[in-house]
Amino acid sequence: MNIGYIAMSGLRLVDAELLQLGLSFPAVARRAREIEALPSLGLLTLAAMSPPHIGAEYLEVRDISEVPDRFDAIALSTLSATAKEAYAMAARFREKGIPVILGGLHATLAPDEAARHVDAVVIGEGEPVWPEVLRDLERGDLQPRYDARTRGPFDLRQAPMPRFDLLSPDRYPRFTVQTQRGCPYACEFCAASMRLSPVFRTKPAEKVLAEVRRLKDLFGRPFVEFADDNTFADKRHGRALMAGLAKEGLRWFTETDVSVADDPDLLKAMRDSGCHQVLIGFESPRFASLDGVEKKSNWKARRTDRYLRAVETIQSHGITVNGCFILGLDGDGTDSFEHVFRFVEESGLYDVQVTCLTPFPGTPLWSRLSEEGRLLSAEATERCTLFDINFRPTDMSVDELRNGFRELTRRLYAPEFVEQRNRRFREHLRAKVRSR
Numbered sequence: 001m002n003i004g005y006i007a008m009s010g011l012r013l014v015d016a017e018l019l020q021l022g023l024s025f026p027a028v029a030r031r032a033r034e035i036e037a038l039p040s041l042g043l044l045t046l047a048a049m050s051p052p053h054i055g056a057e058y059l060e061v062r063d064i065s066e067v068p069d070r071f072d073a074i075a076l077s078t079l080s081a082t083a084k085e086a087y088a089m090a091a092r093f094r095e096k097g098i099p100v101i102l103g104g105l106h107a108t109l110a111p112d113e114a115a116r117h118v119d120a121v122v123i124g125e126g127e128p129v130w131p132e133v134l135r136d137l138e139r140g141d142l143q144p145r146y147d148a149r150t151r152g153p154f155d156l157r158q159a160p161m162p163r164f165d166l167l168s169p170d171r172y173p174r175f176t177v178q179t180q181r182g183c184p185y186a187c188e189f190c191a192a193s194m195r196l197s198p199v200f201r202t203k204p205a206e207k208v209l210a211e212v213r214r215l216k217d218l219f220g221r222p223f224v225e226f227a228d229d230n231t232f233a234d235k236r237h238g239r240a241l242m243a244g245l246a247k248e249g250l251r252w253f254t255e256t257d258v259s260v261a262d263d264p265d266l267l268k269a270m271r272d273s274g275c276h277q278v279l280i281g282f283e284s285p286r287f288a289s290l291d292g293v294e295k296k297s298n299w300k301a302r303r304t305d306r307y308l309r310a311v312e313t314i315q316s317h318g319i320t321v322n323g324c325f326i327l328g329l330d331g332d333g334t335d336s337f338e339h340v341f342r343f344v345e346e347s348g349l350y351d352v353q354v355t356c357l358t359p360f361p362g363t364p365l366w367s368r369l370s371e372e373g374r375l376l377s378a379e380a381t382e383r384c385t386l387f388d389i390n391f392r393p394t395d396m397s398v399d400e401l402r403n404g405f406r407e408l409t410r411r412l413y414a415p416e417f418v419e420q421r422n423r424r425f426r427e428h429l430r431a432k433v434r435s436r
């Protein structure tokens with residue numbers, strides 16, 4: 001038996017004008033190329049659980065016609081933005097009598113929809129059920145649904161070594177490694193790993209380091225993007241990881257929250273272990289826009305007054321910050337674009353990423369906007385790109401959000417403004433070194 005593990009690669013954006021505008025800026029075009037070059041860690045992880053007598057092949061597919069039909073079954077992974085493409089691809093395989101098993105965030109968030117298009121849907125994390133799926137497949141007894149959430153959160157101490165060896169050696173300059181799952185916070189809009197299983201867990205540092213070493217063995221000097229929601233949510237785990245990573249000579253990037261700025265020792269350890277950049281979801285520079293967004297303790301809103309200081313502290317340790325902002329939050333009017341621009345200017349953020357509020361199906365935000373009659377289309381999953389708009393904002397029109405977003409993109413990524421921020425970062429560091 002031979003299984004094809006299929007990922008749909010490439011950036012997605014429905015708004016063609018915005019795509020063209022974005023790609024015209026060197027900083028955005030560079031990031032888009034990096035995105036094209038990240039493999040699906042989920043599929044490589046599942047392939048690692050397959051017994052040796054079952055063949056495993058990993059494919060990145062953009063165009064359905066590229067897919068060979070030499071497989072006995074297909075394991076397909078999809079996000080909301082690519083769900084319709086995944087269904088179209090599944091239909092092609094099923095026409096040829098090849099069963100399709102679909103998993104991933106969208107299959108988890110919208111399992112009834114997914115079930116209409118494939119032979120089996122896997123809900124939640126793949127690891128707890130994948131061996132069973134393969135067994136049923138071999139017996140010719142594939143079930144329509146496997147719900148990993150009924151088995152509790154997967155214990156990351158048992159995490160298999162992803163099959164990085166399935167990747168072609170020249171295609172990938174960057175790789176992902178996961179150090180934790182879930183998140184201690186509960187943001188209304190979040191459509192990341194906490195939707196697979198909400199319990200926050202860390203992967204033992206030794207296991208993470210083993211994955212890093214495996215990548216080094218296979219690919220020489222890899223650049224690693226940790227595929228985490230919040231790498232330093234557990235500071236003790238973060239410190240243990242940094243101590244180990246310091247010996248690996250790696251360059252890496254991750255996503256975390258502003259609280260790393262409260263811990264100068266951790267920042268120093270991060271820099272010494274090769275941290276190149278941290279991506280932080282500030283979401284908005286204003287308390288009013290964030291008030292109530294995080295449902296457990298209003299954590300995000302309570303931190304807004306420390307944002308400027310946090311950027312300064314982190315960047316002064318030689319780690320660049322990529323600040324993320326969401327436009328279109330409830331209560332945000334047309335002045336919100338200027339608020340974000342001014343924050344970026346004042347803080348000197350090295351990199352910035354702006355996105356539009358996105359109701360991903362199956363999230364609390366989606367349910368609320370649906371109840372309030374504010375979704376533009378309940379079917380337009382292809383608009384779940386973080387840049388296309390699929391809802392009515394409270395304090396501006398859809399067109400005002402679209403146009404304001406474009407104009408803000410133009411201002412933030414203007415090469416002179418990017419260079420000004422990057423120069424400020426370098427000069428600041430030089431001055432710090434001189435003053436020592």
Ligand code: B12
Pocket residue numbers: 007008009010011012013034035036038039040041042043045046075076077078079080081082101102103104105106109122124125126127130176178190191192193196227228229230255360384385386387
């Ligand atoms: C790395 C990453 C990428 C990489 C790699 C994506 C990939 N193919 O895996 C790149 C840069 C390519 C990427 C691109 C995009 N991304 Co992205 N990405 C991430 C990130 C940071 C980590 C994802 C990850 O690797 N998780 C770890 C792995 C192990 O988990 P996993 O893939 O979910 O797999 C597990 C289960 O889902 C399940 N599973 C998955 N697939 C399958 C298949 C089968 C058969 C089975 C049984 C199980 C199964 O088992 C796995 C193990 O438990 C997350 C944010 C985050 N912090 O989580 C965003 C995230 C997943 N991305 C997101 C988005 C929107 C995008 C883009 C649409 C952006 C754009 N406009 O282009 C594109 C889409 C690209 C594409 N063509 O599919 C959203 C998706 C939300 C959603 N519900 O749809 C997230 C959550 C970020 C966010 N801010 O909301 N992304």
